[in-house]
Amino acid sequence: MPWKGIRDPYRIWLSEIILQQTRVDQGEKYYLNILKHYPNIQALAKADEAAVFRLWQGLGYYSRCRNLLATAKMIVEEFEGRFPENYQDILKLKGIGPYTAAAISSFAFNLPYAVVDGNVIRVLSRYFGHFQEADTTTGKRFFAELAQECLDPKHAGLYNQAIMDLGATVCKPALPNCPECPFKKTCFAYQQQKIKELPVPKKRAAVIERDLHFVVLENKSHLLIKRRSGRDIWQNLYAFPQRDDDVLMANKLNPSKKQAPDLILEQTLTHRKIKGHFYRIPVTRKPQALIDSDHLWVPISELSHFAFPRLIISFFQKLNYL
DNA sequence: AAGACGGGGAA
DNA sequence: TTCCCAGTCTT
Numbered sequence: 001m002p003w004k005g006i007r008d009p010y011r012i013w014l015s016e017i018i019l020q021q022t023r024v025d026q027g028e029k030y031y032l033n034i035l036k037h038y039p040n041i042q043a044l045a046k047a048d049e050a051a052v053f054r055l056w057q058g059l060g061y062y063s064r065c066r067n068l069l070a071t072a073k074m075i076v077e078e079f080e081g082r083f084p085e086n087y088q089d090i091l092k093l094k095g096i097g098p099y100t101a102a103a104i105s106s107f108a109f110n111l112p113y114a115v116v117d118g119n120v121i122r123v124l125s126r127y128f129g130h131f132q133e134a135d136t137t138t139g140k141r142f143f144a145e146l147a148q149e150c151l152d153p154k155h156a157g158l159y160n161q162a163i164m165d166l167g168a169t170v171c172k173p174a175l176p177n178c179p180e181c182p183f184k185k186t187c188f189a190y191q192q193q194k195i196k197e198l199p200v201p202k203k204r205a206a207v208i209e210r211d212l213h214f215v216v217l218e219n220k221s222h223l224l225i226k227r228r229s230g231r232d233i234w235q236n237l238y239a240f241p242q243r244d245d246d247v248l249m250a251n252k253l254n255p256s257k258k259q260a261p262d263l264i265l266e267q268t269l270t271h272r273k274i275k276g277h278f279y280r281i282p283v284t285r286k287p288q289a290l291i292d293s294d295h296l297w298v299p300i301s302e303l304s305h306f307a308f309p310r311l312i313i314s315f316f317q318k319l320n321y322l
Numbered sequence: 323a324a325g326a327c328g329g330g331g332a333a
Numbered sequence: 334t335t336c337c338c339a340g341t342c343t344t
Contacts, residue, residue, distance in 0.1 A: 015339085018339095020338090022338070022339080023330070023337095023339090026329075026331080058329075060328025061327055061329085063326095063342075100341085115339075117338090117339045118340090137323070201337090231326090231343090270329080271326070272327090310328080
């Protein structure tokens with residue numbers, strides 16, 4: 001891992017944000033790419049927001065990107081570019097919760113705060129044989145206290161790195177390599193053959209289906225895209241105006257409910273199954289009425305300048321636009 | 323306390 | 334398919 005052994009809080013911060021709910025293999029190239037464009041927090045703070053989102057495209061959990069920008073600006077403007085050096089102040093930053101605050105505190109400043117992530121929960125629950133559910137308030141508190149007791153306060157960074165490495169490489173979720181584990185002799189789960197029962201799995205919300213009706217206004221060279229805002233999914237990414245969008249209504253280009261879509265594409269997420277209905281409407285020129293700053297009439301050749309969710313990229317690929 | 327938020331790799 | 338990942342924020 002390219003961030004291993006780094007003490008620069010900026011790089012640690014960036015890597016930890018990227019690795020939230022994201023595998024090392026998946027996040028690594030994003031980390032290197034973003035670091036190449038923005039080698040320090042000053043560069044990131046004055047970055048063009050859309051450009052950073054473009055680099056983030058495909059990683060998921062886009063609020064991380066938004067908070068990353070906000071925190072970079074905050075640190076540069078309020079703290080003269082110096083990363084806060086104590087846990088409580090680090091925890092206050094946007095996008096940084098207990099895990100990331102402990103990671104930065106211990107890796108960058110060797111402060112005695114134990115990280116608690118999926119790896120740590122797994123290792124501790126198996127080793128000690130604790131059947132608490134980790135996604136409840138009491139369960140979280142329990143594992144946080146246990147982790148803090150296990151921490152070697154003199155070597156917090158090393159300890160945190162070690163227990164997460166153990167979880168990632170030996171004490172894996174499925175098929176852990178117990179015979180090679182240095183703790184096998186005193187591990188509850190291994191000795192009692194409870195590996196498959198620990199950790200106790202989280203309750204999982206049902207996957208709900210959702211239909212999105214996208215209207216693609218296009219001529220030979222251009223099409224209309226819309227920046228997504230509000231509280232909905234894919235904030236700050238670009239897609240198309242949806243059926244009943246004000247601009248479509250104002251230009252009398254809204255497809256009727258009876259009209260069949262030209263294309264249907266699906267994308268399954270952790271908690272949603274998105275069904276995208278695409279209605280292609282040929283137009284001769286850019287629609288005029290009610291166009292605001294979120295609606296962009298862009299050349300097809302310049303689509304790569306914008307960040308889109310996977311579903312929309314699939315649409316473009318289907319049409320050979322990308 | 324529960325739900326929202328992406329995407330991908332492994333079994 | 335199902336699980337779940339170096340989690341955090343909002344309601």
